Structure formats: structure tokens, C-alpha cells
Amino acid sequence: MTRSAALRDHVAAGILDIAAAVLADHGEQASMTDIAEAAGVSRATLYRYFPNREALLRALQETALSDLAARIADARLDSVPVDEALARMTRAVIGVTSKYRALALFAKTPEMSAQADSNMIDPVRALFHRGEAEQTFRTDLSIQTLIELYFGLIEGAVSRVIQGQLGVEQASAAITTVFLTGALRDPARG
CATH class of the missing domain: 1.10.10 (Arc Repressor Mutant, subunit A)
Structure with a gap:
């Protein structure tokens, strides 16, 4: 260059x-x-x-998605136990979402939505399936249900970060603690 x-x-x-x-x-x-x-x-x-404004917003969306992919790659999710990987994933998602929070206000193209799936949803699914294979998660709820509950916590915490009610680290810790407390397998439950 x-x-x-x-x-x-x-x-x-x-x-x-x-x-x-x-x-x-x-x-x-x-x-x-x-x-x-x-x-x-x-x-x-x-x-x-x-x-134009659309070009700026498109570049901002691309930057946010690249940032998310880089943070997830840097988190090295496969190199740590599932609970630590989930904490790292959560910090990456909350960090990017808080930085680029205004993008939620603007329409996303189908290409951007597909890229977001690839950059965030696919790694989350892979992590949850790994947790299932390792019998880390409770078995009375499907993996899809656990994924949806996790994303629900993410969405709720993001709104708190956007409103300035939680910081990135505080939101990440809250999500991780609340989710894992309810999602980890209890040997007595099966």
C-alpha cells in the first residue's frame, strides 16, 4: 500500500x-x-x-461488521472453556454494539444482514453447539431456545448501554452471569 x-x-x-x-x-x-x-x-x-450519507452509513456498517469479526477472532473462542468463550463473545458483541449503536436507527441492506449473521450469529451457534456436545448446558431446553434467550439478554443489555444505564463491562458481566447461572447444566436436573 x-x-x-x-x-x-x-x-x-x-x-x-x-x-x-x-x-x-x-x-x-x-x-x-x-x-x-x-x-x-x-x-x-x-x-x-x-x-453521500448512504455511502457513509454503508461504510460505517461495514466497519462495524469488520470490527465485530476481528473482536470475535481475537477472543479465540475455541481455545477456552465454553463459559469463558461465552463471556468473551458477549464482551465483543456489547463493545461493538455500544460503539456503533446508532446503526440500529438506519435500515440495513440484505447483504449487511447476511454479513451480520456470518460475523455474529454463526459463531454464537457454533459456541452453543460446542457447549451442547460438551454437555455444558442444561438439557431441558433446546440449544435454539438457549440461543434465543442469550440474544434476548444481549438486546436488553444493549438498550441499557445505549441509554447510559450500564457500561460495556458491566453489561457484559451481567449478561454472562445471568445467562450462565440459568443455562448451565445442573446435574440434579439432568
């Missing part, structure tokens, strides 16, 4: 970081002007990197 391409990528990434924060604070009312001002660039510069 040339030096100018690296600089361009660096500037674009910086603008996207600022855009995520501005959109999180101001929601759909945030304008491209607001984003340019917060990023310390002119509107012309912003439009040179992102020709």
Missing part, C-alpha cells in the same frame, strides 16, 4: 469513528455538516471520502 493510500485509509477510519459518535449522540438528526465539523474536516473533504 502506498503512503497516500495508507493516509487516505487512516483519514477515512478517523471520520468513521467520529461519525459513529456523532450519530450515537444525535441520531438520525445528525447531518453530514455535523459529522464534518466534529471530525475537523471541511464538508468538501467529507464528501470526497463519502459522496
Whole structure:
């Protein structure tokens, strides 16, 4: 990569970081002007990197999905016991969701939804199936039910993070504790 391409990528990434924060604070009312001002660039510069709002939002979605995939890969879920892997997965999801929380306000393309499935839902399913195979989870509930309950906790905690009622670490710990306390197999129950 040339030096100018690296600089361009660096500037674009910086603008996207600022855009995520501005959109999180101001929601759909945030304008491209607001984003340019917060990023310390002119509107012309912003439009040179992102020709319109849709391009900016698409790039932000792609960045969020890449960030999620990287955090999950960094968590090395297969290298730790299921309960620790679940805690790591939860921190990754809550961390990305809190950073890019404004994306929930905007429509997602079918391609983005498929990528989100690939980046988050597939690793969760794999983790839960591993837990099932290792007999880590309770057996009176199906794995699909446990997955849906887990995602319900994630959604509830994300709303608390977005509202500023919980921090990322606090939300992650709460989800992990509540879920595992109720989902782990109790030998007396079977």
C-alpha cells in the first residue's frame, strides 16, 4: 500500500469513528455538516471520502461488521472453556454494539444482514453447539431456545448501554452471569 493510500485509509477510519459518535449522540438528526465539523474536516473533504450519507452509513456498517469479526477472532473462542468463550463473545458483541449503536436507527441492506449473521450469529451457534456436545448446558431446553434467550439478554443489555444505564463491562458481566447461572447444566436436573 502506498503512503497516500495508507493516509487516505487512516483519514477515512478517523471520520468513521467520529461519525459513529456523532450519530450515537444525535441520531438520525445528525447531518453530514455535523459529522464534518466534529471530525475537523471541511464538508468538501467529507464528501470526497463519502459522496453521500448512504455511502457513509454503508461504510460505517461495514466497519462495524469488520470490527465485530476481528473482536470475535481475537477472543479465540475455541481455545477456552465454553463459559469463558461465552463471556468473551458477549464482551465483543456489547463493545461493538455500544460503539456503533446508532446503526440500529438506519435500515440495513440484505447483504449487511447476511454479513451480520456470518460475523455474529454463526459463531454464537457454533459456541452453543460446542457447549451442547460438551454437555455444558442444561438439557431441558433446546440449544435454539438457549440461543434465543442469550440474544434476548444481549438486546436488553444493549438498550441499557445505549441509554447510559450500564457500561460495556458491566453489561457484559451481567449478561454472562445471568445467562450462565440459568443455562448451565445442573446435574440434579439432568
